[in-house]
Amino acid sequence: MTGPVAMRGTLFIVAAPSGAGKSSIVNAVLARDPDIRLSISFTSRPPRPGERQGEHYHFVSREEFEAMVAAGEFFEYAMVHGDWKGTARQSVEPLLAEGKDVLLEIDWQGARQVRAKVPDAVSVFILPPSRAALEERMRKRGQDSEEVIQRRLAAAREEMSHYHEFDYLIVNEVFETAVEQMHSIFTASRLRRQVQQVRHAELLQTLLGQP
Numbered sequence: 001m002t003g004p005v006a007m008r009g010t011l012f013i014v015a016a017p018s019g020a021g022k023s024s025i026v027n028a029v030l031a032r033d034p035d036i037r038l039s040i041s042f043t044s045r046p047p048r049p050g051e052r053q054g055e056h057y058h059f060v061s062r063e064e065f066e067a068m069v070a071a072g073e074f075f076e077y078a079m080v081h082g083d084w085k086g087t088a089r090q091s092v093e094p095l096l097a098e099g100k101d102v103l104l105e106i107d108w109q110g111a112r113q114v115r116a117k118v119p120d121a122v123s124v125f126i127l128p129p130s131r132a133a134l135e136e137r138m139r140k141r142g143q144d145s146e147e148v149i150q151r152r153l154a155a156a157r158e159e160m161s162h163y164h165e166f167d168y169l170i171v172n173e174v175f176e177t178a179v180e181q182m183h184s185i186f187t188a189s190r191l192r193r194q195v196q197q198v199r200h201a202e203l204l205q206t207l208l209g210q211p
Helices: 022-032 062-070 093-097 108-117 131-140 146-160 175-190 193-199 201-208
Strands: 011-015 036-038 074-080 083-088 101-105 122-127 168-171
Touching: 011 022, 011 108, 011 175, 022 036, 022 101, 022 175, 062 074, 062 083, 074 108, 083 108, 101 108, 108 122, 122 175, 131 146, 168 175, 175 193, 193 201
Parallel strands: 011 101, 011 122, 036 101, 122 168
Antiparallel strands: 074 083
């Protein structure tokens, strides 16, 4: 693992159990906030119906993914539901160094790795309003067998047990409210003194300098 990353931009982490509506909320916030760059993750799993290469994920083979791991190309990576998922270093570190804000849609394992590298990262965990709602959302996809759904529900319980590792919690009961809450978190986080101090160093020096 590399050491802490020098961060001029703000790094946002968003995680949630499968079926909690994470991607829909993130996409809605990104549509409102053009100043955040979404990092597209790599995965070793095949595309699902409707998913496109380079838009939803960078789809690679397991062998390609593991070669990237060996070459040290990942900012974070983890085994999720039996497949590899990870964020390329090139998708994050140069943007942060330039002062750009970056958003990662990752799981709790990846979030833990990211916090070790970027302690000032702002992390958000999205919860469903109930177990019944979570199961209903999974079934509405119509893509998975009963066995897969039960496995995903069990995995979701495990994922939700890590909610306490995150800075903020959003309950996705009313979609528009959840979007507004996440956008508010992003806006407030950018205005933290530590971040603004770096972003506006020249202004502060001018304002506080000798007349």
